[in-house]
Amino acid sequence: MTSLEVRDLTRTFGDRRAVDGVSFTAAGGLLTGFVGSNGAGKTTTMRMIMGVLAVTAGEVLLDGAPITRADRRTFGYMPEERGLYPKQPALDQLVYLARLRGVAERSARSEARDLLERLGLGERAKDHVEKLSLGNQQRVQIAAALMGRPRALVLDEPFSGLDPTAVDGMVDLLREHTARGVPVLFSSHQLDLVERLCERLVILRSGQVVADGTPAALQDTGAVRHRLVVADDAGWVRGVPGVHTVDVDGPVALVEAADDAAVQRLLATALERGPVHELSPVRPSLAQIYREVTA
Incomplete structure (x- = not known):
């Protein structure tokens, strides 16, 4: 070889x-x-x-x-x-x-x-x-x-x-x-x-x-994002400490959390406000990683 x-x-x-x-x-x-x-x-x-x-x-x-x-x-x-x-x-x-x-x-x-x-x-x-x-x-x-x-x-x-x-x-x-x-x-x-x-x-x-x-290793080094889906408008995520809001579209939010504690804080806040349909990690695409390292 x-x-x-x-x-x-x-x-x-x-x-x-x-x-x-x-x-x-x-x-x-x-x-x-x-x-x-x-x-x-x-x-x-x-x-x-x-x-x-x-x-x-x-x-x-x-x-x-x-x-x-x-x-x-x-x-x-x-x-x-x-x-x-x-x-x-x-x-x-x-x-x-x-x-x-x-x-x-x-x-x-x-x-x-x-x-x-x-x-x-x-x-x-x-x-x-x-x-x-x-x-x-x-x-x-x-x-x-x-x-x-x-x-x-x-x-x-x-x-x-x-x-x-x-x-x-x-x-x-x-x-x-x-x-x-x-x-x-x-x-x-x-x-x-x-x-x-x-x-x-x-x-x-x-x-x-x-x-x-x-590709997997590079994706692991990228910023981990989470997708949150709730019953009502998710604009309130902008006020959660340790959470950076990437995008909000009605009940769906894409966020970056500073650490696991921020993720738990996000989930707790969401549950206090009503039903949570989804909170899942989103691995960055290679295109996103490319944009981050070449910016």
């Missing part, structure tokens, strides 16, 4: 630190989501992992050893900006790219046909890339990254422009790679998708890691 690690990775452009001491591990067999706002440093970090950009400081490790050029040749990489030849047929292009990575032509052609078929492009295999829609070009770029049984996958916005059916097909392919111990690191702005897919999440802000862990 392969492990991809970055330690104190830093990249400067003049006086600006685009990436500032970033450290995390993309473990083998896991989908690791890499998220942050525009300009947070995601693409720059991925380019340094792949050797496209020089590292100012820090290091990239593969299975605990400094990564080499030969190691990177075994990676599947999908850049944010497509790197395809527009006037070359999709199938021939995939075969060519696989051959550059040392795959025999017959094997490359067979694998390329299979990937294009699974990505819904079997009938478009001989079309020039420029004749394909942007979404279908994205699928070809994905196929290029998956060719040749890569040892690790580094994918920059792989789901951008894909419809839900294509996303599901892509996820199935990625799961096949994680099942054989491949680390998959991908960036995305689609937080609902990241929440659904990822076993680990790394959040960047201004070139630094501000959160790193499993």
Whole structure:
């Protein structure tokens, strides 16, 4: 099982630190989501992992050893900006790219046909890339990254422009790679998708890691909210000590309590006023955690 690690990775452009001491591990067999706002440093970090950009400081490790050029040749990489030849047929292009990575032509052609078929492009295999829609070009770029049984996958916005059916097909392919111990690191702005897919999440802000862990662990660190449902208007919750009111909509209130004592105080006050239909904890979504740590 392969492990991809970055330690104190830093990249400067003049006086600006685009990436500032970033450290995390993309473990083998896991989908690791890499998220942050525009300009947070995601693409720059991925380019340094792949050797496209020089590292100012820090290091990239593969299975605990400094990564080499030969190691990177075994990676599947999908850049944010497509790197395809527009006037070359999709199938021939995939075969060519696989051959550059040392795959025999017959094997490359067979694998390329299979990937294009699974990505819904079997009938478009001989079309020039420029004749394909942007979404279908994205699928070809994905196929290029998956060719040749890569040892690790580094994918920059792989789901951008894909419809839900294509996303599901892509996820199935990625799961096949994680099942054989491949680390998959991908960036995305689609937080609902990241929440659904990822076993680990790394959040960047201004070139630094501000959160790193499993979705469940990150949700446990977020502010615990409670949903209260009573018989009448719940506006009175605003006056309960130790309770911050997030929202009130008639008999339903969403609150944050300072501690367990505040929760008990809230419940006691509610019972004094009448029937309580519900008082339950609400775990924060990853989207809420993202907004909190990147604010």
